[in-house]
Amino acid sequence: MPRCTHCDGHVSDDFVRVFAAEDGQVRACPNCAANAGIAEVSRDRGRKA
Template structure:
């Protein structure tokens, strides 16, 4: 079962396929970011690392 690497919340396999980066890292999910901005939050968090 995939989990958000930012907050640890469970996410579906489908969510992971869509929003995980090329290494499988999930930087944002509905539990820790607004649904409308998940892709944007993930990009912002990736730049901070």
């Protein structure tokens, strides 16, 4: 079951397919980031990791 690495919230396989980083990790999800900015938040968190 895929999880957000930031908040440990559940995400769907489709969400992972669209928003996961190149390493397959989801660093932002609707539980911990504004829906309009998920891609940007994920990218920023990935740079800090």
